[in-house]
Amino acid sequence: MKTEFSLTQLADPDIAEADKILRACVHCGFCTATCPTYVLLGDELDSPRGRIYLIKEMLEKDRPPTLEVVKHIDRCLSCLACMTTCPSGVNYMHLVDQARSKIEKDYTRPLTERALRAVLAWVLPRPGWFRASMILARLGRPLAALLPTPKVAAASPTLLRRIKAMLALAPSGLPKPGPAGGSVFPPQGERRGRVALLQGCAQQVLAPRINQAAINLLTRHGIEVVLVKDEQCCGALTHHLGRDDDALTRARGNIAAWLNEADRNGLDAILVTTSGCGTVIKDYGFMLREDRDFAGAAAKVSALAKDITEYVAGIDLQPQRQHGDIVIAYHSACSLQHGQKITQLPKELLSKNGFVVKDVPESHLCCGSAGTYNILQPDIASRLRDRKIANIAKVKPDMIAAGNIGCMVQIAGGTSVPVVHTIELLDWATGGSRPGLN
Ligand code: SF4
Ligand code: SF4
Secondary structure (H helix, E strand, O other): OOOOOOHHHHOOHHHHHHHHHHHHOOOOOHHHHHOHHHHHHOOHHHOHHHHHHHHHHHHHHOOOOOHHHHHHHHOOOOOOHHHHHOOOOOOHHHHHHHHHHHHHHHOOOOHHHHHHHHHHHHHOOOHHHHHHHHHHHHHHHHHHOOOOOOOOOOOOOOHHHHHHHHHHHOOOOOOOOOOOOOOEEOOOOOOOEEEEEOOOOHHHHHOHHHHHHHHHHHHHOOEEEEOOOOOOOOOHHHHHOOOHHHHHHHHHHHHHHHHHHHHHHOOOEEEEOOHHHHHHHOOHHHHOOOOOOOHHHHHHHHHHEEEHHHHHOOOOOOOOOOOOOOEEEEOOOHHHHHHOOOOOHHHHHHHHOOOEEEEOOOOOOOOOOOOOHHHHOHHHHHHHHHHHHHHHHOOOOOEEEEOOHHHHHHHHOOOOOOEEEHHHHHHHHOOOOOOOOO
16 A cells, blocks of 8 residues: 655654555455454445555544544454454554554543543553442442433444443452462472463453462462562553553553563563453563663563463373363454464363364454443444354353453353353363353
8 A cells, every 4th residue: 555654754653663554555355354343334444444544544644533533443343353364464453553542642532432431441450440340330230221222233322322331241249359469379399380470450350260270270280370569450451442651651560560570580471361461461562662761671571471371282281180071162362363363272272171172153253342342332342242142152062261351251241151261171171170150
């Protein structure tokens, strides 16, 4: 794609990066076929190619984003299916990240929308606040039924519609909090490795059992696990809201905390059980590439970051139970399959450890969770969830496995089949307890 940035514009490293990405696009349109919003809405401007044109125009003209640009970028799930499909290697992720950041800086959203986004950006990365908000949401749930639901999917969902979606996501009860930052879990037997385990923010409130399963499996196989004390939210949630200052501050804080731990006690890896977070941590090196003080450290952290399945694949797991009769529908989280290109590994691990693993039809399509998307774009998100659940039902599973808490909550909201994390199943197969039901 031909671009027309001025030399002055190209002196800005972000614009130079956007120029490189845009020039790689040959507007072939292959990406449209696998884009969930294009598949649902059929509008070229809701396809990757259409969005790329909108972003190009916005950046080249260096004008504040228009309502049209904002509408179509907001509808993008950042699922990155387009990056998997694109034959030219267009890095849509870095382009849309830049667009979201520009929208956040240069576009004034209506007051209610600004307020909602500010609340989400404040509450979600803070487990204490998130826990309190879930309790409040649970109390407010009966009100959700009284709120109006539009019959036709709205172009811009109303605040009420979004509140209703938020209330619907609140669980009926919350588990006890998991172990605190600073905890160290010694290995059983000879120590074979030492890792940090990302505590996550929403996940540690909604499902501390996931990291507990990871700790159980790892320590059982000789790996010491540390929950690093000063770690905070990885920044993924605010990054996807375009709030880069917040996201980068969090990234710097985590980098300092993890490398401090690595220097003092050694770390073989930083393990992540929420693939949405893993994709962003693996991108810290890029996000901080222009930061003289942090670029090297960020690249080091990105190299240390691993999805839990990547690390577990390198351990000689000791299966203790065979579960050959249990059919698992494996839901491939977008951040894992498109963001981190981890597609077969979780399924291979599950199969090797005695489960019957079934691929879900249309597995490339997002379930509609996508960070805060199911709150901000509830109508598209619900349609994607219903489609995902219908596809999952086709394989008649006993359980559904996924590697991302956002997908787990989204899918669990529409099915009675238990939704568990891949690591819970692997822990179970190697001597742990049976994964909890929804
Ligand atoms: S598939 Fe790639 S090169 Fe083709 S239009 Fe989409 S982003 Fe551009
Ligand atoms: S990230 Fe997903 S929703 Fe956004 S353009 Fe790409 S395929 Fe479509």
